[in-house]
Amino acid sequence: MAFTLEQLRGFVAVAEELHFSRAAARLAMTQPPLSRQIQKLERVVGARLLIRDNRRVTLTAAGEVFLVEARRLLSLAETAPELARRVSSGSSGVVRVGFTAAATYGVLGRLLDELAGLLPDVDVELAELVTREQVAALVNEEIDLGLGRPPFDDSAFGSRLLHREGLLVAVPAGHHLPTLGRAATAADVVREPVIMHSPTDARYFYDLVVRTVPIAPANTVHTVGQVLTMLWLVAAGRGVAFVPESAARLRLDGVEFVRLETAVAQPVELHLVWLKASANPALWRTLSVLEGRTPFE
Incomplete structure (x- = not known):
């Protein structure tokens, strides 16, 4: 009773x-x-x-x-x-957001500020995951929204461009590339020792770099999955690395940056990605308020 x-x-x-x-x-x-x-x-x-x-x-x-x-x-x-x-x-609730480490260099903070202003009653929970892990987490409904790198399976996922930026060469302080006074070309860097993106944990950047610069396997001195680790290795003089333009915000001692000449002016893309079958009303409300807003520059 x-x-x-x-x-x-x-x-x-x-x-x-x-x-x-x-x-x-x-x-x-x-x-x-x-x-x-x-x-x-x-x-x-x-x-x-x-x-x-x-x-x-x-x-x-x-x-x-x-x-x-x-x-x-x-x-x-x-x-x-x-x-x-x-x-x-969808005006209240929780949206769980997965993001790549590189997305924190300016983009993630601006997105969170915008959501806080547009949907103050929606709580955002964060999880740092590489794109491959985000895709798995979306399928398992462990996150609702990802900030990842394309491509995505269009039959299962929806996506939209959030941010586009250039590709830089990170070099140790005192390196000759910054003295060129221009963007570095593939020919300028092809023989440099390279700290390379992992073909599994950072597949997007790996594919982008090998399409741009014909790096010989013998010139790859380290293979890592996170941009911040690459920059620490550059600061230690281990080689050069190809990183998104936003990584220059970190301003690490011992690291300088030079723009890399690419076929597309801003080849690095970051997308919002979500499971089309998601039943979370707060996700659809979030996507609705972001609809039509221009990508972050």
């Missing part, structure tokens, strides 16, 4: 008024049914909540504690329908 919301409201009214007649008037009812509500509530709870005599009503110790919880339960009962409606419409 459980208590009802009507019994809780009756108890709270009596506890606040400390008078049955005033509480009954407040609830637009007569005193006898209110007294029966309190009696039934005490039987369900298994404790005496009120001490009443002809002159006054007081709360027992159990009643004082129960009053706090009764108010909380009533508040939840009043707000739950509105919350459910907001979640159903």
Whole structure:
């Protein structure tokens, strides 16, 4: 047997008024049914909540504690329908976002600021994942939205361009490339020792670089999956690396940057990607408010 919301409201009214007649008037009812509500509530709870005599009503110790919880339960009962409606419409809820480490160099922060302004009641949870991991997490519904590198399976995923940028060559301080006074060409860097992107963990950048510069396998001195690790190795003088333009924001000591001449001026793309079959209303609301907004530059 459980208590009802009507019994809780009756108890709270009596506890606040400390008078049955005033509480009954407040609830637009007569005193006898209110007294029966309190009696039934005490039987369900298994404790005496009120001490009443002809002159006054007081709360027992159990009643004082129960009053706090009764108010909380009533508040939840009043707000739950509105919350459910907001979640159903997507104006409240949670969107879990996966992002590549390179996306944090300016783009992720701007996206979060925009979402906070447009959807203040939607909570955003973050997970750092390479694109391959994001795709798996989307399929398993562990994240709702990814910030990853194309291509994506159009039959399963929706996507839209979020950001486009150039490709830079990161070189150790004092390297001769910055003295050229122009963008570096493939011929300028083809014989340099290279810290290369992993063909598994950073497939997008690996493919982009090998399409641009015919790097000999013998010139690859390290293979890593994260841009920040590449830059630390460049600072240590281990070689040069090909990184997105936004990586220059890190301003690491011992690293300089030179633009790489490419067939397309801004070949590095970052996309929003989502599972077309997602049932999360907050995701669709997020995509709706972002629809038609220009990519971040």
